[in-house]
Amino acid sequence: MSQRVQIFDTTLRDGEQVPGSQLTTDEKVIVARQLEKLGVDVIEAGFPVSSPGDFRSVVEISKAVREPIICALSRAVTGDIDAAADALQYAKRGRIHTGIGSSDIHIQHKFNTTREKIIERAIAATKYAKSKVEDVEFYCEDAGRADLAFLAQLVEAVIGAGATVVNIPDTTGYCLPEEYGGKIKYIFENVSNIHKAIISIHCHNDLGLATANSLAGISQGARQVEVTLNGIGERAGNTSLEEVVMALKVHPEMGLETAINTKEIYPTSQLVSKMMRMPIQANKAIVGRNAFAHSSGIHQDGFLKHNLNYEIMNPQDVGVDKSDIVLTARSGRHALKHRLELLGFSYEKAAVDELYSRFLEVADIKKEVNDADLVALSKAFASV
Structure with missing residues (x-):
């Protein structure tokens, strides 16, 4: 089995479905070019039948981006597939991503049909998409709540009809990691033609488990993971690209790798946040403002002695300049002395102890002490 995990980025499709975060075609092209620079394997560029703007975006991204596969979403409907194929006409490598609901909830309450009819529609859609493009991905919507058998x-039916990739989405973010990993394991053990397709995973974050579920799926043999930058997407969002990629990088014992240039993670995250008007929460893993910031005295002391004491990755590996020592009333003498030395001030232990008492008074008032405050504090101390 391949040890390469393909990164399927759906920031411009599922991610862009967030209310208030829609992009123009020109903006989507800018993001797509940065995704290419980041090294994603697949860019899901849009849902062409949904609007003229989405159709045009898939066309223009297909023209602008040459390395990643360009993917267009469709339902298991002939008109959708036609629109997707037309939008992909300029793609160097195009993929149609079609599919239908797989859970009994969707089958009964969304499609008002039977399991047998769903399989018939799935086979027909896959074959029709295959007549348009060689690369067809089929999504089994709401697989997280589907009957395993x-x-x-x-x-098995859609692989037999020509699907090259089969997506097993936890559409509602329902599954627990062991449960989702078990689904992928079951599929590998019970689909006779499984070797003819790549199994993909697409997890949502409704219970905050999207990354954990994705890693569970990868550990059971899935070799494509569908993600967004900053974890944006419907409701509570999608699996975060940066979290999955760095989890695999930090854990080489898993024996898996991606083609992502991790030094482009932070710049890409910032671009997406700015263009989609989606602020990144301060404590967001990997790309949040505090991801490499230390304010506790115990943590600062340990970090200054050796960064591995409190950091499992180097900030430079994800495109962040450096870690940050934030001075607050929780900071200790070691951090204060370190910052003063960076500013050109050197003190003996007794002087540091005295300065530290004054520092705490300022910190209690200001909450966070900056370099200008420290310079003023040092000058006042020197004049005494």
Whole structure:
């Protein structure tokens, strides 16, 4: 089995479905070019049948980006597939991503049909998409809540109809990691033609488990993971690209790798945040403002002695300049002395102890002490 995990980025499709975060075609092209620089394998560029703007965006991204596969979403509907194929006409490598619901909830309450009819529609859609492009991905929507035996039957049917990738989405973010990993394991053990397709995972974050579920799926043999920058997306969001990529990098014992240039993670994250008007929470893993910041005295002391005491990755590896020592009333003498020395001030232990008492008084008032405050504090101390 391949040890390479393909990164399928859906920032411009699923991510862009967040209310208030829509992009113009020109903006999407800018983001797509940065995604290419980041090294993603697949860019899901849009849902062409949904609007003229989305159709045009897929066309223009197909023209602008040459390395990644360009993917267009469709339902298992002939008109959708036609629109996707037309939008992909300029793509160097195009993929149609079609599919239908796989859970009994969707089958009964969304499609008002039967499992047998779902399989018929799935086969027909896959074959029709295959007549348009060579690379066809099929999504089994709401697979997270689907009956396992039926899900395996559906996966086998669409692979038999020509699907090159089969997506097993936890559409509602319902699954627990062990449960989701078990679904992927079951599919590998019960689909006879599984070797003819790549199994993909697409997890949502409704319970905050999207990354954990994705890693569970990868550990059971899935070799494509569908993600967004900063974890943006419907409701509570999608699996975060940066979290999955860095989890695999930090854990080489998993024996898995991606083609991502991790030094482009932070710049890409910032671009997406700015263009989509989606602020990044301060404590967001990998790319949040505090991801490499230390304010506790115990942590600062340990970090200054050796960064591995409190950091499991180098900030430079994800495109962040450096770690940050934030001075607050929780900071200790070691951090204060370190920052003063960076500013050109050197003191003996007794002087540091006295300065530290004054520093705490300022910190209690200001909450966070900056370099200008320290310079003023040092000058006042020297004049005494």
